[in-house]
Amino acid sequence: MKLRTIFAISFAFLIFIFSTFLSSAISSRTTSQLKGEAGNSLYEAAYQMADKLDYFMWSRYSEVEVLSELLTQKQHAGEYRDEHLLNQLKKSIPSFSWVGITDDRGVVSAATGRILENKDISERPVFKNAVKKPYIGDVHDAVLLSKLLPNPNGEPLQFVDISTPIRDRQNRFKGVLAAHLSWTWSREVQNDILRPLQGKRKGIEIFIISSKDHIILLGPKNMEGKPLNLSQGDGHNWASVTWPDGKKYVTAFAKSKGYKNYSGLGWSVIVRQPEAAAFARAEDLQRFIIFLGAASSVIFALLSWAVAGRISKPLQSLTSAANMVSAGNSIDIPVMKGIKDIEILSASLREMVLSLSQKETQLGEMEMLAYHDGLTGLPNRISMLLYMEKLKKEQDPKGHALTFLFFDLDGFKAVNDSFGHHTGDLLIKHAAVRIRKTLRRGDFLCRLGGDEFVAVIEYEQKQPREKAGQLAQEVISVLNRPFMIEGQVIQIGCSIGGAIWPLDGKDPEEVLKLADQALYAAKANGRNRFCLSGKKLAE
Structure with missing residues (x-):
């Protein structure tokens, strides 16, 4: 068999096997990641919805408490009938459909729009449950107010009760x-959550489920008021679930947990999307990768025949290649089978190239380990020392200043204690990425160890302190945003100390020490803030 034929058949077979394996591996991994992203995106929407519901209810609850305190302070005769104050509250916050004040017997003495004035509501939960302590009632249909309040769309009115005793x-x-809070505000929150998603993801629907009887409080019109019982499976934030209509949906779950002194009503938030729509991108990508792998196999099989003709040149070509490799040139040597002379020669050359390549790789890995942090890939303490030595040899920068920023993550030890060192390491990596993205491309950033980082930023000497403060506050703001790590929402802070070279000192090492001292000042002044050269800046 000719050399060209042997090579062409072997090369085509290897390319086919390799492309098939690679396409399958990439397809499996990428589709799994895309499906995970789709599910996590729905969970983020559910989490945001639950958070917004809790925050809204806490805000209204706090406003009612504040109004109650105002009324308590007004002890002059007749001032409990302050209809102007109630109407002003309803005008400022339209979600309050009705606000009223009763006497100790439950008779309404003042109300917005004078609705229900002089009416006895002593048997209503909004009065009975608030005699001794504040009360927040779950969603219910309007009873007394259904015919008294305006209702432009004609849909049944529903309210959430908030009441508190006056003493x-x-x-x-x-x-x-x-x-009485109109339940229509919940649909406004729902629309705020869905608005940015509708253009990217089709068929997304949000449900709010009562904690007592699992009634759908908010959802598609044809499902509201009906019970819904779904299993959350193994307890993950999202899963593919078969719904009562027999269809499979990617379903995300979140729980209303309250906010500050508002304990919450235990609502469950469910966000769903038809499985076909949710995983459409993943399935399209899978088909494309399989097609690309198959096409590549055919193309490379054809190319192998043409390449084989060039490789089957006289043995002088391989001999010349061997001489070039021995001289230190980098050349890829093919593995040849079938012809003994070429097989022996190609094997010898390949071993030589492999030996040289391994030595070069080992040197590169040793250099990488010596000067870079193994966890984040950032320069390490040794790199920082070399950088400082370089600055010492340079003259003071003309018209420019270098700002040294010393970072320390607030609350990192608590994360390690609560979630373990693995989660702590992931948090360090995520924090390093956020800091790196906040800085400019040419700025120096290193990890000294633990949760400590140092950044060196070059500015013009015009207002370098103000610019340093602005950048530090940006980093603090970025790190204050919650981290989502392996399903856990983690919140940390960041204290930053800064100093400017050469404005704060001629020796870079002394300026770095000043930045370190400023960091301790930031921690002493309450953490999660920035201090420059010992002087605290406003957050």
Whole structure:
């Protein structure tokens, strides 16, 4: 068999096997990642919805508490009938459909729009449950107010109750401040969450489920008011679930947990998307990769025949290649089978190239380990020392200043203690990426160890302190955003100390020490802030 034929058949077979394996591996991995991204995206929407619901309810609850305190302070005769104050609250916050004040018997003495004035609501939960302590009631249909309040769209009115007792300065019960929140605000929150998603993802729907009877409080119109019981499977944030209609949806789960002094009503937020729509990108990519792999196999099989003709040149070509490799030139030597002379020669040359390549790789790995942090890939303490030596040899920069920023993550030890060192390492890597993205491309950033980083930024000497403060606050703001690590939401802070060379000193090492001292000042002044050369800046 001719050399060209042997090579062409062998090369075509190897390319086919390799491309098939590579296409399968890439397809499996990328589709899995895309599906995970789709599920996590839905979970983020569910989490944001639950968070916004809790924050909204806490805000309204706090406003009712503040109004109650104002009324408590007004102990002059007749001032509990301050309809102007109630109407102003409703005007400022339209979500309050009705706000009223009762006496100690449950008779409404003042109300927005004078609705229900002089009516006895003592048997209503909004009064009965607020006699001794503040009360927040779950979503319910309007009973007394359904015919008294305007209802442009004609849909059934639903409210969330918030009420609190009113007491005088002697702590004697004087009545109840009661408020009905229109449930329509929840759809406004839902629209805010869905708006940025609808252009990218089709068919997304959000549900709010009652904690008591699993009734759908918010969702598609034809499903509201009906019970919904879904299993969350193995407890993950999202899963592919078969719904009562028999269709499979990618379904994300989040729980309302309250906010500050508002304990929450235990609502469950569910976000779903048809599985076909959610995983469309992953399936399209999978088909494309398989097609690309198959096409590559055919193309490379054809090319192998043409390449084989060139490789089957006289043995002088391989001999020349061997001489070039021995002289230190880098050449790829093919593995030849079938012809003994070429097989022996190609094997010898390949071993030589491999030996040289391994030595070069080892040197490169040793240099990488010596000067870079193994966790983040950033320059390490040794690189920092070399950088400082370089600065010492240079003259003071003309018209420029170098800002030394010393970073320390606040709350990192608590993350290690609570979630383990593996999560702590992942947090360090994510924090390093955020800091790196905040800095400019040419800025120096290194990790000294633990949760400590140092950055060196060059500015013009015009207002370098103000610019340093702005950059530090950007880093603090970026690191204050929650981290999502292996399903855990983690919140940390960052204290930063800074000093400027040559404005704060001629010796770079002394300036770095000043930045370190400023870092300790930032921590002493409350953490999660920036201090420059010992002087605290506003957050």
